[in-house]
Amino acid sequence: MIAQVNLGEIAVDVVFKDIKNIHLSIYPPDGKVRISAPLRMNIDTIRVFAITKLAWIRQQQKKLREQNRETPREYLNRESHYVWGKRYLLNVTEKDATPKIELSHNQIRLQVRPATSQERKQAIIEAWYRETIKDVIQSLIIKWEPIIGVKVERFFVQRMKTKWGSCSPAARSIRLNTDLAKKPPECLEYIVVHEMTHFLEPTHNNRFISLMDHFMPKWRFYKDELNKLPIRHETWAY
Numbered sequence: 001m002i003a004q005v006n007l008g009e010i011a012v013d014v015v016f017k018d019i020k021n022i023h024l025s026i027y028p029p030d031g032k033v034r035i036s037a038p039l040r041m042n043i044d045t046i047r048v049f050a051i052t053k054l055a056w057i058r059q060q061q062k063k064l065r066e067q068n069r070e071t072p073r074e075y076l077n078r079e080s081h082y083v084w085g086k087r088y089l090l091n092v093t094e095k096d097a098t099p100k101i102e103l104s105h106n107q108i109r110l111q112v113r114p115a116t117s118q119e120r121k122q123a124i125i126e127a128w129y130r131e132t133i134k135d136v137i138q139s140l141i142i143k144w145e146p147i148i149g150v151k152v153e154r155f156f157v158q159r160m161k162t163k164w165g166s167c168s169p170a171a172r173s174i175r176l177n178t179d180l181a182k183k184p185p186e187c188l189e190y191i192v193v194h195e196m197t198h199f200l201e202p203t204h205n206n207r208f209i210s211l212m213d214h215f216m217p218k219w220r221f222y223k224d225e226l227n228k229l230p231i232r233h234e235t236w237a238y
Contacts, residue, residue, distance in 0.1 A: 005035075005047050010057060012050050014043070021203075022046065024053055031061030063227070075121035081108050083132070085184035092121070101128045129181040130157045133188065137176065140192045148215055150199040164226065167195040169202055183226060190222035 005012040012033045023036040037046050050057075073079065079090045088108040095111050101124070102109045112121060134157055141152045153172040160166075160177040167174045174195040180188045193216050201208040212219045
């Protein structure tokens with residue numbers, strides 16, 4: 001069931017789900033507001049909750065609207081691409097062989113078959129970003145499991161529009177955004193620690209903040225750095 005609550009100029013979509021707690025989300029690119037609420041929660045209760053969060057909603061919307069965005073990628077020679085926070089110039093070559101990607105000095109060399117489409121080039125690069133994260137994520141998990149005192153059973157790397165990461169404490173699994181391979185390595189580590197800490201505390205309450213302060217004292221710095229960096233140009237649909 002879907003409803004809507006209007007707070008002046010702000011429209012809030014309300015989605016009723018089989019959950020225990022109410023949850024508020026602000027979605028890029030323009031700050032669309034959505035509340036997930038328990039099935040039997042009264043709409044007036046939801047409205048009061050939304051009003052108490054109004055200042056935070058406006059703050060998050062302002063951040064999203066002001067955040068820099070990448071220009072659309074065309075996958076042409078000398079186009080800028082980023083790997084672990086460093087800028088590389090794309091060098092595209094055509095060869096009737098299996099596509100591959102190599103980093104060399106300041107270049108990211110993309111070998112593709114003749115007449116490869118832009119969409120296919122994008123898919124090849126995104127798959128490479130995904131494998132790049134997979135190559136380092138296991139060592140990060142092994143590093144942080146004894147520190148945080150949790151066990152990660154599974155991890156997934158995928159394209160995500162609205163989050164840098166997510167987790168399922170019950171399944172002991174975490175999901176990471178493919179685009180983290182473009183950002184400085186410490187940003188990826190911050191997201192890993194953030195999601196693993198949710199195994200101990202599912203919400204962003206004071207206990208969660210205290211745990212993050214304990215495990216990674218500079219986590220706010222890494223969060224700010226990540227949020228300052230340009231995000232992927234997207235065509236968004238809701």
